[in-house]
Amino acid sequence: MTMISDQWQGRTTDGDRHETSRRNARSVQTTVGWIFWDPGAVARYEARGLPGPLGYIASRGAPLAPAGPEALTAAFGSISSAGIALTFDLLKGNAVAFRELWKARDEAVDEGLRRYAPGIVDPLVEMGPALWSAVDRLPRLGRVLFGATLSMPRPRNPLLSGWHAVNAIREWRGDTHWAFVAAAGLTSAEASIVHNEWLGYEDDWLSKSRGQSEQEIAEGWNMLSRKGFAAERRLLPAALRLRQKLEDLTDELTALPWQLLGRDFSTRFAERLEPPCELLLARVDETAGPKYQPASRVRERYRDPEESAGS
Template identity: 85%
Template sequence: MIFDQWHDRAADDDWRETSRRNARSVQTTVGWIFWDPGAVARFEAHGLPGPFGYIASRGAPLAPAGAEALTAAFGTISSVGIAVTFDLLKGDAAAFREFWHLRDEAVDEGLRRYAPDIVDPLVEMGPTLWSAVDRLPRLGRVLFGATVSMPRPRNPLLSGWHAVNAIREWRGDSHWALMASAGLTSSEASIIHNEWLGYKDDWLSKSRGQTEEEINHGWEMLSRKGFAADRRLLPSGLRLRQQLEELTDGLTALPWQLVGADFSTEFAERLEPPCELLLARVDETAGPNYQPASRVRKRYRDPEGDGTS
């Protein structure tokens, strides 16, 4: 299978593990803001409920390309929610950028308040992270490319945060490219991720705003492909999802290879403790199922393999 060839070439086990480990801190450093009351209050004061404010603030770099482009880039986020956001903002790219800046205000305020020990690491490590971001390939990474085209903040804390955000978007674009290469649709990708996580009742799909019709169609397609039966994922489907995760870890090791092993370890050791505080903040503001990429989970063990997956 071609995925096996990619897996072998992507990165050795040490770099794959570094990528997997640091992905948690990257996701947490950025993702907590999606449900932060400070951000939500700012969005609502400017006319958008929280979920639509998230779409506007994150999607601002790509907003000039329109709702369909943003739907493609966002992977499993509801196309309906994205369309509503564009309608509410009348497709005005300047309005989207306003929400980008509102999010920045909330990030600066929230990090200093809820995870103050992350401030110095982001300030000090930001320039090196940007040096890696500037060398990452753009091919196929559309949301990443749009994101790095935005003006970089002069505020050193926000600059460091945006460097981490750029790495996050680069990993995200890479991950969705792999999902597309596996022939998965948005609804199918949500379903196999939900089952791989051990979540119940299509929780992940529903949390992203997907409709019952979309979810039902996703189950139908997975069944046709031999990955599911009776609305349960088969071992073949779980195996595919695990393989895609390992491929993602391997193919997104590049930022850490560019900054080097010592810096990558320092990043992990300095960011993990304050990121635990930010993850606790997600538990409080959203709930323990949210932001699964930030959470430690048991590694999937293939019942037909050697147990090392």
């Protein structure tokens, strides 16, 4: 049975735990996500014959590569299925080649963290063993990419070990979120459209940034209209209410790692990682743009206009 740290007992409320989950999700996402557009990583991918976006797919998807492109498409949720298929074609489905991209990313992570956010090095080294202890106690059920990630060798390099522990927590949260999206009956295209407007981005920006085709986007809008979530290619409040509910459920159901680690550790994680993560987010602004990595951005919780009018 999974034991929760006694630091969360007593007067700690569910709201406290959920807020910790929400707060630390930003640092988890940022600690990992900056590498997706890092020129050091992209150069390594290109040296192995893959452009940056496909290198991201190969390096992140290496644990699931033996299962094939359809499995990876299911696990990635909103990433272009065509891009995933092309990655497999270029690498000829060779699992060893995927693992070489995983190693290339590790090299770029170690180099980039030390160069662009040196303040994150000591916290990841020091907190890594405790983070792995929590990761090893997280439930695998329904979390395929997380489970596959655990099959990869753990680095002996203490910085990379800490980074990979954070990455495992990120994949666990991602698998959990996509389970809620699937349970809500949304397709990949529909989910991207709803997420885009929930973020306040212009029409279909998020869908296009993830490589979805115009045909896929159009079908997503058609499906949302049939379900009563959109009209004339505009989302209705019900769609945004659903998206906020999915976010709240994700925060609630991914509080477990922080419960296992305890309140003091979780607070220390936030306080020590947030400053260097701001530097990593600035790096994303520079290498990709200020709309990328939305999970790292501070934003207001969606307020239903009907609820606001009645208050």
